[in-house]
Amino acid sequence: GYEYTVYDYNSDAEAMLSGLETLAASNVGALYGLFNAPESASDFMLSNPDIGVLTQGEIVEGAKACTENDYVTLANQFVEALEYYTTENNITEGDIACLWLENCENEDSDYFTAKEQIKEVINTWCEGKNFELVSEFYPKDDEEAANMTTQIMNATPDVKFFFCFNNGYAIAAANEITAAVPDVSDYFVFSSEGDEESFRLISSGDSPYRACAYMDIEQSGYQVGLQLINWIENGEMENVVVEKDLVDGRNVQEYLA
Numbered sequence: 001g002y003e004y005t006v007y008d009y010n011s012d013a014e015a016m017l018s019g020l021e022t023l024a025a026s027n028v029g030a031l032y033g034l035f036n037a038p039e040s041a042s043d044f045m046l047s048n049p050d051i052g053v054l055t056q057g058e059i060v061e062g063a064k065a066c067t068e069n070d071y072v073t074l075a076n077q078f079v080e081a082l083e084y085y086t087t088e089n090n091i092t093e094g095d096i097a098c099l100w101l102e103n104c105e106n107e108d109s110d111y112f113t114a115k116e117q118i119k120e121v122i123n124t125w126c127e128g129k130n131f132e133l134v135s136e137f138y139p140k141d142d143e144e145a146a147n148m149t150t151q152i153m154n155a156t157p158d159v160k161f162f163f164c165f166n167n168g169y170a171i172a173a174a175n176e177i178t179a180a181v182p183d184v185s186d187y188f189v190f191s192s193e194g195d196e197e198s199f200r201l202i203s204s205g206d207s208p209y210r211a212c213a214y215m216d217i218e219q220s221g222y223q224v225g226l227q228l229i230n231w232i233e234n235g236e237m238e239n240v241v242v243e244k245d246l247v248d249g250r251n252v253q254e255y256l257a
Contacts, residue, residue, distance in 0.1 A: 002229060011141065013037040020044045024051060030228035030237075035060065036102065038109065052231030054224055054240070058110030064237040065227060067220070069244075071114040074213050075121030077246040078163055078190045081211035083125070084248065085188050093130035094160035094186070096122060097152045099145050099169045100138050115165075122163070134159060145169035149176040160187050167193035167212070174201060174209035184208040194247055196257060203252045211248035214255065 007023060009015035017040055023031060024044075034056035035041035045053050045062025052064045059066040086092070098119070103111040122133050135156055139145040145164070149172065152159050164170035170191030177187050187208035191198060194214035201209040223240045231237040247255055 002232075004225075009036075011036050013040060016041070017044065024048055029232040030054070032056070032224050032228060038103070038106075052228065052237050054227055054237060057114075059239075064231060065239045067224065067240045067242050069114070069242050071117045072121060074192055074244065075118040077213050077244070078118075078211075079122060079125040081190055081246060081248045082161060082188055084250070085210050086131075089185065091160075091186055093158075095135075095156060095158045096126070096131060096133040096161045096163065097156070097159045098133065098136040098163045098165070099148065099173060100136060100165045102138050102140050104165065105138050118163070118165075131161075139169060142168040142172045146172040146176045149173040150180065153177070153180055162187075162189045162208075164189060164191045167191045167195060167198060170209055170212065171197060171201070174207050177208045178206075192244075194255075199247065199252055199255045202248060203256060211246065213244040214247045215242050215244045 005023070005026070005028070007019040009019045013036060016035065016037060020041065021044070028051060030052035032054045033041065038058070038060045042061040045051070045060070049062075053062065055063045055066045057067055057069055086094075100115055101111055103109045104115040106112055119133065126132055135152055137148040137152070139148050145166070145168065149162070162170070162173050164173055170189050174189045177184055177189070181187070184207065189209045191209075191212040194212035195217075198209065198212045198214070201207040202211065220240065220242055227237050227240060
């Protein structure tokens, strides 16, 4: 019996604020948001305490709940997949680059904490091996992720492995690598998210996109929806715990439609 509306602000902070005001004016009772400008979103939420807001990936002041991610497990999935791929292909050395979300630069953001947790796991795995995390960039969109991938390959040609904190970044990076080198067999791209295109590329065998951490988006969205309704009906909202599966060449066929 509930209806929902979607507002895409295309990573524009001003459009985000106007969109929030539009939603408030339409009398929404609860909403789910991923905010590129969390501080501005906080001002809105504090000014509209009757609207229950569940935020993506980090709790923001004024929000009632958030989705929770286990970033240490995510990082371990990356190094597990990387170790499997390098071992299977007799790759014994190479450098690692990371493409993070813009929010990961903000030291007041939970995404910054997530980045540091992930880096700690990667650096620990690299100890005693001929692998090293050497560069990190913060693209604002997929196009910039592609351009930065080219920069990384030109400036640090020993970088063969990419951790991408966004599915679109991974696809962009993989496409750039494929266009730039005739043989991608010693390249490895991993993403913190997954979808049908991820699975297709991973299973293709001719893309450097080798693995991803996949969350069942429909199931997660259903749980978020239950919490939005929980707020409207009961004035309560709980965090939604996100679980992800490692998908790589060993099991990708199970995930293809």
